[in-house]
Amino acid sequence: DRFQKDNLPVYNLLLNSERKEQDKALDELNIDQKDLKDIEDINILNQFRKDFSKNHEFKQLNLSFDTNLIKLYFIIPKNISKSYKDAYKKFEKKELGAGYFKELHEYDKIIRNSLKDNKELNEYHFSFLAPAKMKNLKLQIAKGLDKILEDEDRKQDLFVCKFVVVNGIGENRIKTKNKDVNINNDNATKSNNNENINYSDTQEKITHLSNDGKNLLKSIEKLRLKPYNDQNGKEITSYVKGATIGYGHLIGQNEWDLYKNGITLQESDKLFESDLLPFENAVKNSINPSLMQNEFDALVILCFNIGINNFKNSSVIKIINGEKTSYKTLKEAWMAWNKSQNKVMQGLINRRNSEYKLYTQGVYEKW
Incomplete structure (x- = not known):
């Protein structure tokens, strides 16, 4: 219900084919490189290979809970860009990679349009350009929805849940209809501050050519x-x-x-x-x-x-x-x-x- 008071707790889910289950509601998952797998759909993989060079890895992560299936696709650069190299050398948690998560909306649309109706599952696809050399990421589930639901000014245009990408110094908010998931990369690249800070509150909008x-x-x-x-x-x-x-x-x-x-x-x-x-x-x-x-x-x-x-x-x-x-x-x-x-x-x-x-x-x- 769009006006529900509380988030729906998730006690178990399938991460790819492996069940994650515990007595208290799941709110966080640490994902290692071994948890990611090669992309299953050859058409999706070929589209990524067409648009990105061989200096990228293409990985997938499936999350299933209740009647929902979320497929996350990660395009991971193997090389660190010039603008991040100095910061990466000083950064302690190198397994988080260098750079930021960026949702590639145009690929989400291509994948969604190519799918046939799935009557059994609510299936959702999200594609990301991930930090270079990323070996680890964090998933946070059902964070912050209560506060939004209690905001009377936002109820008129509210989607029940949201999809949020968080990366240590930034947060890009993307609304979706059925879930509230954060993909979190603590790598700030320019500092070792690992707190999640709202992007709009902390980083000025870019206005000039570098x-x-x-x-x-x-x-x-x-x-x-x-x-x-x-x-x-x-x-x-x-x-x-x-x-x-x-x-x-x-x-x-x-x-x-x-x-x-x-x-x-x-x-x-x-x-x-x-x-x-x-x-x-x-x-x-x-x-x-x-x-x-x-x-x-x-x-x-x-x-x-x-x-x-x-x-x-x-x-x-x-x-x-x-x-x-x-x-x-x-x-x-x-x-x-x-x-x-x-x-x-x-x-x-x-x-x-x-x-x-x-x-x-x-x-x-x-x-």
């Missing part, structure tokens, strides 16, 4: 100190539509006299910083879910290339915000931006691959 993101964008755009035509890369001495200078700065006709004789390296850096702001704001104001730094960076780099209006109306934004589009996956929507003047360009395909790899894997590298 230094790694700036360096990647600069390497993609390339520095030009003399004006050039962005369609053919040739230097120009008179204004044309598409006149560009610095790190991809599009010169307006009213700016031509300012830039026609070229700029210095110092001026190009200042111009780059000022150019970034509207693109950073576009990402900040267009995306509803909380973003990790690598995700924010990838979206800014995409926006910088396709333009703010195109970005705001793109299927990429709609999918991330949970809206329906004609594209089945985020990757399809992202890779669709591969044309210039209605022609597919290999350079844009390379760029989209680099951006998407940054978004999903936290890898800052040019092709």
Whole structure:
């Protein structure tokens, strides 16, 4: 009942095929690598293999209780990204891995749409990009639902239970209809504080491109100190539509006299910083879910290339915000931006691959 006073206690469940049972209600399970198994469904496994490199492990965990079956899929990077390496060296609980859990909603939708109706079980699927080198995680069951049910202001739009991903310094709230489960990774990567702290209360929303993101964008755009035509890369001495200078700065006709004789390296850096702001704001104001730094960076780099209006109306934004589009996956929507003047360009395909790899894997590298 949606207005029940208390959480429904769970005294026993099946973790894969092994029964977990005790006299008091289960509220926490510690999961080791041996508890995870290879993904059973070959179609799901092939989809993950298609979108993620061989430097990832693909694992599954089944939880069954009463008439409910939850299937959790974990995509675990084998290598630690550059941004986490220093923190990981200092972190004591290395078995928790480096990084964060991120639910991959687009895969949840693909899996859900491919399933046939199951009349015997309420079956739910959740896919996660897990911390790199993760060997251990913690499941918490039925945490905090009472407090929500007692909040009169929230009853109108309340789902009975919630699905929460907790990771030491952050909490991403995802509503579902039938259960209240936390996946907990105590690895904070930047500190050894293992308390579960609400994300919105402790971490400011990311609003600026990181230094790694700036360096990647600069390497993609390339520095030009003399004006050039962005369609053919040739230097120009008179204004044309598409006149560009610095790190991809599009010169307006009213700016031509300012830039026609070229700029210095110092001026190009200042111009780059000022150019970034509207693109950073576009990402900040267009995306509803909380973003990790690598995700924010990838979206800014995409926006910088396709333009703010195109970005705001793109299927990429709609999918991330949970809206329906004609594209089945985020990757399809992202890779669709591969044309210039209605022609597919290999350079844009390379760029989209680099951006998407940054978004999903936290890898800052040019092709």
